Amino acid sequence: MTAQVQAMLQRIIQPSGPVRLSPSIDAALRTVANDGERDGGLRDPLVHSYLADLTQTQLALLDAIPLDRLSGRVRVSVCGESPSARVVALLDLLLLWRNVCRLHGIEFPILELVPADIPGASGIPQSDRLMGGYVAGLQERAESTKDVAVADTLRWAEQLWIPDSDEEAADLIIADSGDEERLGAALGALAPNGLLVVFASGTEPGASWLSGWRRRVFQSDQTLISLGPCGQEFGNRMPVACDGCWPVRSERVEIPELEIPDDPVQALNPSRYRILGDRGYLQTSWSYMLIGREGHDQPSTPGDDSDQGEYRFVGAFQQSRPVSTTPAPGQPVNLPIFLKVCPATNQDRPTVVSTDSGAVSPQLGYGDRFEVSPINTVERGGGVVIFPADQQIGPAPSEIPERARTFLPPLISDDARSELHHGLDELAYRMFGFPGLRGFQHIILERVLTGRSVLGIAATGGGKSECFILPSMILPGITVVVSPLKSLMMDQYQERVNRRYGLGSRATWINGDLSSSQQRERLDRMIRGDYSLIYLTPEQLDKDTTITALAQADRRIGIRYLAIDEAHCISQWGHDFRPAYLSTLRRLSDAGLDPLRIALTATASPQVRADICNELGLTNRPMAENGDVYIYASNRPELNLITRISRDRPSKVSQIADELRDFASD
Structure with missing residues (x-):
């Protein structure tokens, strides 16, 4: 623990x-x-x-x-x-x-x-x-x-x-x-x-x-x-x-x-x-x-000392200057650097591992152990330079990252629930600047952090997205977010994840606007563990290349959550013009993936809720009845439907024009 x-x-x-x-x-x-x-x-x-x-x-x-x-x-x-x-x-x-x-x-x-x-x-x-x-x-x-x-x-x-x-x-x-x-x-x-x-x-x-x-x-x-x-x-x-x-x-x-x-x-x-x-x-x-x-x-x-070929990382250098192995947002992931290792691991001789040849190194923590199989060892400046084989430098067995198979422990008392909610409030304050979380956020976060799927229904603008953003950032593994619209996806990524929360380097998106090579690059980085949050359209999950990459990432890191944003689209669009919505869970399951499901929407009739639960393998009962459905608010007070009867077409056009002028003047 x-x-x-x-x-x-x-x-x-x-x-x-x-x-x-x-x-x-x-x-x-x-x-x-x-x-x-x-x-x-x-x-x-x-x-x-x-x-x-x-x-x-x-x-x-x-x-x-x-x-x-x-x-x-x-x-x-x-x-x-x-x-x-x-x-x-x-x-x-x-x-x-x-x-x-x-x-x-x-x-x-x-x-x-x-x-x-x-x-x-x-x-x-x-x-x-x-x-x-x-x-x-x-x-x-x-x-x-x-x-x-x-x-x-x-x-x-x-x-x-x-x-x-x-x-x-x-x-x-x-x-x-x-x-x-x-x-x-x-x-x-x-x-x-x-x-x-x-x-x-x-x-x-x-x-x-x-x-x-x-x-x-x-x-x-x-x-x-x-x-x-x-x-x-x-x-x-x-x-x-x-x-x-x-x-x-x-x-x-x-x-x-x-x-x-x-x-x-x-x-x-x-x-x-x-x-x-x-x-x-x-x-x-x-x-x-x-x-x-x-x-x-x-x-x-x-x-x-350590096993043969295993070293302790004690610094990274580029042009004789100490550098960080963790890139700043917007900078290249793999800088050509030398990884300094404890000299006692190599007969007390100064030793570095070179990445100049393009070797991909893990995001090493200072003092971590890592493995490398030297393909070439060169004497240089009184020390030793190791050039890795197969362009790979891997963590030592004791340093392999925790895979996404464990969750927070279940709550066994009201006191434990209160402590969890206080802790979440303080994390939300630190990470997002919130003075505290809303009640429905506590309930959904409590559920998904302790390893249970949910269909959550809450009004637009209430903070539903934080119910998958926060878990993706504090727990190991990858969260896959299925978003119905490219514009919604980009707004989520650019305005919320990147600009508001400054987490853009831990997240990415893939849709049809990217070239095949760009999509491949982002999938490869996902497999390496560069991302905690990845936004996809349903059609991307219909591609064999995407499913194969997710399966590889699951074996290496773990796919923890499948978040369905605007989940009502599964019912309203999946049966008509976007059938990819209806095969999402099946394709993941066929590849051996079984992520926790977080389905979120602001509106869902009883029939739509039934469709969502059926497609995602959720129990269509309220949480209070041991189901997976939580309804915080299905009422939409910000939306009004007003019917007006006009005598004829000219008067209808005139009324619409007057309304638009009033709207523009406001």
Whole structure:
């Protein structure tokens, strides 16, 4: 379950590749930008520095969640130059983590968060605008939602902001490298089973210093152990290859409101981050280590390394510059890059895997293991370059993505249902900017997230589409959306998924307007796992090439949902001029596919409901009677049918003209 929680967190934090910080953090950054003493706005270097620190901290702490080191009463200390950004990132991640636990029906492991007063700890001034803006946002959210999770996060924020503590040991220490004496003091205060997260710049000197420092301190303290993102294989004794190694992570983060400076590098330190064109993304590169303290000495002999041909990913480079393996929206998927691997996997020699020959690499997470069968190994610059065979680089067996076969656990009590609804409200706030979900959205989402099909009927404009967009983005697998009209499909994709929610790179569409080669390219990307949401016309699902591609994607990733938008068209059009509607489920079933069905419409008579249920294999009874039908509103108050009787044709034309003139004047 911990792995599923972490995977969902990853999807929410990086919904389309680049990191997306929460609305609460965005509001806090605007507080900094609007400081009357500063005139840079969101272009201010301080804002960009905060963006980098917030991103680095959240992603590093995300790696720590599966380690089970943060539970009960957690004593926290921050030692470094940007304590407010580190604390805000921690608090915001904990709130998101708690809400994801709510969805999975498990207890959030942290009961209390308190400050620890250890040597070298950095305090946050009361005047700090980032912390002040974040706390103000939490206060506003807590008052509007009355949610206990938000209230607890607010209380923890206030405790960490103005600490009053006599705790001399810490369970979690977040520290910057560079000051060996301060790091030594922090290690001395780390409690048994505690976690130290150390950050360094992404430059070669900064990263290699941190890697070498870890090796040195492990030699003198046998209770320390590497917990990631590299070195877990070696027990307490790091290999000599750590000295001089340059492990670096590079990620993009969205800039709030997509505001870009006139000069992309003005007053910025390009070794830490840079602006990508006009897309509103900032790139940050850094190195970090997760170090744990055990309650006893660890073995002093290195553990056995990975299997032959299996490597640990510790950085990606293009023209000697760190880059991200996750493309920004609108950029090519496969950049010609070198994947740096742990040198200890190749006799302590610097080693990279080349993708220059066109090899397709998976979307590797920093520290992931992957497999490659070398076709050619070349000595270059004192190191080794591996050229893959068959143009393929694959994840190691332990890293293969979770397939779409599991759902959230069934709800067993009203309390569990209430927790799920609170969690969904907070996710909708973070992902879509909604203050909260509507009642019918709670009901439909509860049903489909826990693995049950549904025919939902609700008025136009009520938010039915979010009932398949949200699940497609937080759960693994692919959602196929059948849309009756190309114009409706494009409006959904462009205006809602792409522009409003910024999820365009995780979604695509295929209809007759695309050439055969364009359709093939998008199907291939679907098979690789580039998309979570794909819009198709019924006629596309009538093609053997589409069905074959979906079957391949199902075996590799999983087809989780089949969403039928404007589902009444199955009945009203399928029997007349679009017979492809009537064969959709049969063709999928013949290919071995059995996705959950989400049929949505604003209008459906009893006969139409019966047709829809018959074609989609749904039970035509209300959910309250163990059926699959949920009717929130079949009444359409926005539609009026008025009949007027005219004496003759000229008077009818005159009345119509008068109505049109009145309409135009409004």
